[in-house]
Amino acid sequence: MDKVRVRFAPSPTGYLHIGGLRSALYNYLFAKKNGGTFILKIEDTDRKRFVEGAVESLISSLDWAGLDRDEGVFMKNQVSGSESQKTFESENYPGVMEIGEFGPYIQSERLNLYKKYAEELVAKDKAYYCFCEQDRLDKVKEEKIANKQAPMYDRYCLKNVTPEEVNGKLKSNCAYTIRLKVPADEIIEFEDLVRGKVSINSNTIDDQVLMKSDGFPTYHLASVIDDHLMCTTHVIRGEEWLPSTPKHILLYRAFGWEIPEFAHLPLLLSTDKKKLSKRMGDVAVEDYIKNGYLKEAIINFVALLGWHPGEGETQEIYSLDELEKIFDIKRVHKAGAVFDLQKLDWLNAQYIKKMSVDELYGQSLKFFAQKDFYNSAPKEMKTEEYLKKVLTVEQERLVRLSDVGENDKFFFTNIDYDKAMLRWKDMSDEALKESLEKSKKVLMGIDEQGWELKNIEEKLFAAAGDKKGDLLWPLRVALSGAQKSPSPMELAWVLGKQESLDRLESAINKI
RNA sequence: GCCGCCAUCGUCUAGCCCGGUCAGGACGCCAGGUUUUCAUCCUGGAAAUCAGGGGUUCGAAUCCCCUUGGCGGUACCA
Numbered sequence: 076m077d078k079v080r081v082r083f084a085p086s087p088t089g090y091l092h093i094g095g096l097r098s099a100l101y102n103y104l105f106a107k108k109n110g111g112t113f114i115l116k117i118e119d120t121d122r123k124r125f126v127e128g129a130v131e132s133l134i135s136s137l138d139w140a141g142l143d144r145d146e147g148v149f150m151k152n153q154v155s156g157s158e159s160q161k162t163f164e165s166e167n168y169p170g171v172m173e174i175g176e177f178g179p180y181i182q183s184e185r186l187n188l189y190k191k192y193a194e195e196l197v198a199k200d201k202a203y204y205c206f207c208e209q210d211r212l213d214k215v216k217e218e219k220i221a222n223k224q225a226p227m228y229d230r231y232c233l234k235n236v237t238p239e240e241v242n243g244k245l246k247s248n249c250a251y252t253i254r255l256k257v258p259a260d261e262i263i264e265f266e267d268l269v270r271g272k273v274s275i276n277s278n279t280i281d282d283q284v285l286m287k288s289d290g291f292p293t294y295h296l297a298s299v300i301d302d303h304l305m306c307t308t309h310v311i312r313g314e315e316w317l318p319s320t321p322k323h324i325l326l327y328r329a330f331g332w333e334i335p336e337f338a339h340l341p342l343l344l345s346t347d348k349k350k351l352s353k354r355m356g357d358v359a360v361e362d363y364i365k366n367g368y369l370k371e372a373i374i375n376f377v378a379l380l381g382w383h384p385g386e387g388e389t390q391e392i393y394s395l396d397e398l399e400k401i402f403d404i405k406r407v408h409k410a411g412a413v414f415d416l417q418k419l420d421w422l423n424a425q426y427i428k429k430m431s432v433d434e435l436y437g438q439s440l441k442f443f444a445q446k447d448f449y450n451s452a453p454k455e456m457k458t459e460e461y462l463k464k465v466l467t468v469e470q471e472r473l474v475r476l477s478d479v480g481e482n483d484k485f486f487f488t489n490i491d492y493d494k495a496m497l498r499w500k501d502m503s504d505e506a507l508k509e510s511l512e513k514s515k516k517v518l519m520g521i522d523e524q525g526w527e528l529k530n531i532e533e534k535l536f537a538a539a540g541d542k543k544g545d546l547l548w549p550l551r552v553a554l555s556g557a558q559k560s561p562s563p564m565e566l567a568w569v570l571g572k573q574e575s576l577d578r579l580e581s582a583i584n585k586i
Numbered sequence: 587g588c589c590g591c592c593a594u595c596g597u598c599u600a601g602c603c604c605g606g607u608c609a610g611g612a613c614g615c616c617a618g619g620u621u622u623u624c625a626u627c628c629u630g631g632a633a634a635u636c637a638g639g640g641g642u643u644c645g646a647a648u649c650c651c652c653u654u655g656g657c658g659g660u661a662c663c664a
Contacts, residue, residue, distance in 0.1 A: 224588080254662095293663085295664095314592095314657085315659070349657080409593090410657090413598075418598060428626085471627090558623060
């Protein structure tokens with residue numbers, strides 16, 4: 076077999092869709108597993124749906140996820156000078172660089188190529204010029220639907236326009252499209268890597284437009300030409316392409332080109348089992364990044380949506396490295412998978428627990444910076460040391476990075492609470508005051524050097540004896556102003572000696 | 587409408603190819619335990635008559651057929 080070459084080919088119509096990320100991931104994993112090449116190309120042939128900045132956004136989401144390309148489209152600042160491969164700047168996107176022998180990798184920069192091949196198809200009598208205007212096309216479609224027929228093009232231009240007329244219209248710059256001449260009564264069959272044998276009767280296939288009147292190719296033409304010229308060996312893409320694959324096969328045949336292998340991935344569905352859409356919540360990878368999900372969790376989660384390593388594998392946590400080793404395209408499911416956030420949350424929490432405090436700190440800073448309670452906190456509560464302590468305590472409770480501090484705002488703000496909250500069970504005021512004084516005494520007895528979690532715990536537990544609640548509950552509330560919080564020892568440790576004593580003092584003053 | 591694809595706990599799934607364990611795991615849910623609260627963690631539980639119906643077979647989630655349902659496509663969008 077030729078060296079494996081696969082591609083991810085998004086359209087710059089918005090941000091990277093979570094389903095797109097999964098397609099990219101499966102392509103990437105398939106390439107890695109087989110020692111192949113992973114290529115990123117851009118399908119920007121629809122000028123109406125083009126979104127400014129989308130190419131750059133697509134690239135940055137892919138990079139965030141760590142799906143490194145071997146070839147294709149990159150940001151300029153990513154390209155190091157020592158690349159041995161051919162590199163060149165994109166014509167249409169200023170910040171973008173293309174790397175590889177098969178470029179350009181952006182379809183809008185390959186227009187001449189598509190035109191040439193489309194004309195070749197006409198010359199071979201595999202395609203024809205069509206001069207029909209949209210009005211007529213719409214009318215034909217309406218009639219067919221009214222007659223309960225498939226709404227296909229009626230081949231008017233193939234049947235009624237003579238070659239002389241074609242030449243005349245071409246010379247006078249009439250708008251035209253080029254359509255595929257689909258042969259009649261043919262069963263088109265192919266072997267899909269995940270679905271097995273798929274077959275369709277050519278009579279149900281429309282004479283697909285290949286070149287649009289604006290001079291741009293349609294997806295069908297462009298992707299086939301690219302895949303051939305770029306030596307793509309495996310076309311791994313979403314299931315929505317399954318019905319048009321026979322058109323692509325017809326195209327390969329018309330050109331006399333070798334047909335690549337196909338693998339059509341099941342769709343990602345929202346909880347109502349419909350195709351995952353914006354209405355059901357976030358679908359853009361960027362949104363997940365903003366919401367504090369880790370790339371490890373997203374990759375892990377999305378990998379298992381429609382694929383499983385097989386019998387005997389009961390593990391749920393897989394790193395990208397592991398996935399690269401065990402991925403098998405033949406084990407991809409056929410049925411669509413519902414995208415359910417609960418398991419993602421669980422996975423995310425698992426990965427957060429596994430992080431070092433340094434890592435957690437590094438990734439949490441930008442989330443802290445978005446919080447009002449953090450921004451208005453005093454300087455000493457924004458130091459690296461202080462935040463790392465907060466994070467140490469929060470680590471096992473965090474589900475998303477964006478939650479940092481949310482449940483422990485008292486680490487950053489003045490606290491305010493009702494005196495009654497201080498009371499453990501039916502403690503008297505007397506006993507309560509005594510309890511707080513006792514805590515104060517214990518904490519005062521620990522010097523700054525000894526202000527370590529372990530030491531604080533030891534001393535406080537020793538003082539509490541077997542009536543832990545009597546001592547610890549009032550202390551918790553005094554330090555946090557909250558009923559739910561980390562342990563009072565952790566609170567004291569994070570807050571530091573002075574702040575802890577201050578908060579205790581003001582609790583005592585409430586009584 | 588027409589064409590195509592698909593179908594195991596609420597969700598992600600193992601098992602299906604090579605018929606023969608109470609159909610296994612994970613998330614979520616419920617209960618209990620650990621714990622000064624919350625979270626973590628541990629233990630246990632409920633949860634799929636394998637979409638339905640027919641075959642084939644001593645025996646079917648697994649093989650065959652039909653039905654139903656869901657999804658996708660049906661654009662000068664990808």
